[in-house]
Amino acid sequence: MLKREISHNYLDLACAELDQAIATLHDLLQVSKPDLEDEPYIAIHLCSELESLLYLFQDQIYRIHIVKNFKDSDEVIYGKRNQLKKALFNLLKNAFEAIPNEGTITIEHYRKGEFIYVIIGDTGVGVPAEKLHLLGTPFFTTKDEGTGMGLTQVYSTIYQHGGTINVKSAEGIGTTFTIRFPTEIIENIGVIDLELQYVHGHSFKEFFMMNLDRFNELFALEAKSVMHLIEDSKYKINAPEIFDKIARLLVEDRQHELIILAKEIGKTAAKNDVPLMIKLELSQAFRKLYWNFLRYYYKNVELDMEGFFEIGIKTNSILDLYIFHYFSSYLEYKDELLRSHRETIDDLSVPIIPLSTSMAVLPIVGVLDTYRAKRVQERTLSQISSLKIQKIIIDLSGVAFMDTAVVGHLFRIVEGIGLLGCKAIVTGIRPEIANTMIELGIPFTDKVETKTSLQQALDEYY
Incomplete structure (x- = not known):
């Protein structure tokens, strides 16, 4: 309320610091009491999780080379997927941030004996030897801006899953984390009890709307790993609000409005460079939970197998329609953006520079392929x-x-050019280009004047 009434630099700074303190306390609570998060143990393919996480760093691929050596990719471990995914994300994020310019990140996965190994190495700035033992300690960080809680969460999660973590680092050479997971963990592996309300005689719509708050709560838990990635990244999207709208439109069978929403959200996501992988994971979590609600409702209603499959096919068709229009809108915007960028690049790649009212220079640089030659023409x-x-x-x-x-x-x-009454002077022809012209039998000198260099042509004509 105070912030709405008064705009003050110190107040803004205090609010920002308070938000940071709350986030840090939340991270500390997760580390100190991870069991507070009610998440079941499930079978996890670490290779699949690593592949999906790498999509979130697509904007860094231009400067960092990724080397993947995944062996025994079908092996699974049992654990809390959201916590493990956040730990792997923190390690990858640190690896990317440790490389200031260009470099390489190497990711390995293999099984040896009764253990699964994951190795993440980078060619970044490295960590001083005297500070290596402090890694994973709360509030210790080598970054200018950071709380040190990222690696603390990594260590806590790995240990909670019965694993070990070893780190080697050298300044100016890079850092390598080696994680070892046991292939079997003695835990109770099951599903979360939906704990839904059911009233006899209610339609599925009435049942769903009565349990909508519980649906949103369970969806936030199911998609927690992706939610954390969104919170820790530059992608500012309100996933809970979006999927609450989708749930309402789906249960009320308002297909046209669902399509309009999909197109709107798809375009917005494309504008904000939200990776498609995030949308796919959220949609997968939504579909899984919605089906659980269908199963819970219809096990209390007399419905034969054929009727249940009809409902399932209809539900999947509507969800697939939403995803189709989301992707179509997303890709349409991206294609339009690429076309716009290419047109700009094309204009810049054919820079006709007027020297006077009757004379100009066209410097062509780089590779001249068929497409670009047509644009030059x-x-x-x-x-x-x-x-x-x-x-x-x-x-x-x-x-x-x-x-x-x-x-x-x-x-x-x-x-x-000659047909337009303009004289062309070609300069800087390289020997290999001249050789190609000779082999093609092009009588170039009969059609146009040539000079050794641009400077020679300017001295003579300008």
Whole structure:
């Protein structure tokens, strides 16, 4: 209330610090009493979890090379999936953040004896030898901004699952975490009791709406690992609110509104660069829980197998329709964005530079393939016509490669320039390009003037 009434820098700072303190206390509570989270032990494929987590770091792949060596990928361990997934996410996040520029992250998975090994190594800045023993200690961090609770959660989770963790690091070389899990853990493995209310005679819609709060509660628990990843990342989406809307529309059979919602959310997700993997995991958790609600309701209602399958097919069809329109909207926006970016790049890659009212230079740099040659043709002829250019210098000294088809295309562009009454001067032809022209039998010198370099052409004509 105070913040709404008064806008003050110190108040904003105090609120931010309070939020940080609450988050830190929450992390500390999770570490000190992990059993407070009512999560069942299930079979977990660590390779699958690692693959899905790597999708969340797609924006880093351009600078970091990922080396994966997954063996015995069908092996499973039994544990709390959300906690383990958050621990692996924290390790991967630390590995990416430890590499300031370019580098490599290596991930290994294999079975040896009665243990599963997961190794995550990076070529980052490393940790000083005298501080290695402090890793995993609450509030110890080597980062400028951090609480040190990420690795604390990692160590706590690994130990809780009967595992061990070993770390090796050297400054300027990198850090490697080796985690060992037992293949069997003696625990009670089961499902969470839904604890739903049921009134005889109620329709499924009435039953579901009566238990909607419980559904949202269970969904938050089922999708906790993804929720944590969203909270710890830049993706600002309100997943509980979105799936609450989906549940209401689905149970009320409002398919058209569900499609509109899917398109809207898909476009918003694309704008915010939310990975499709997050949506898939959330949708999977939603579908699983919704089916459990169907099963709970219809085991109390006299319904034969055929009737139950009809309901199941209809439910899956509606959910698949939602996912289809979500993906279509998401990909449509991304394709439109890519087209826009490519058009901008195309314009920048054909920079016609006017030197005077009648003369211009076209420097071509990089690889000249068939697609780009066509763009050079379209833009060059258009600019010559609109700017009334009488002489144009085409500089090829920066062209790394041209195949035979492109060399022939370039010749036709020069002919087109001549048809517009403009004289073309080509400079910087490399020996390998000249050799290709000779093999193709192109009488280039009869059609256009050539110069050794751009400077020579400018000295003569400008």
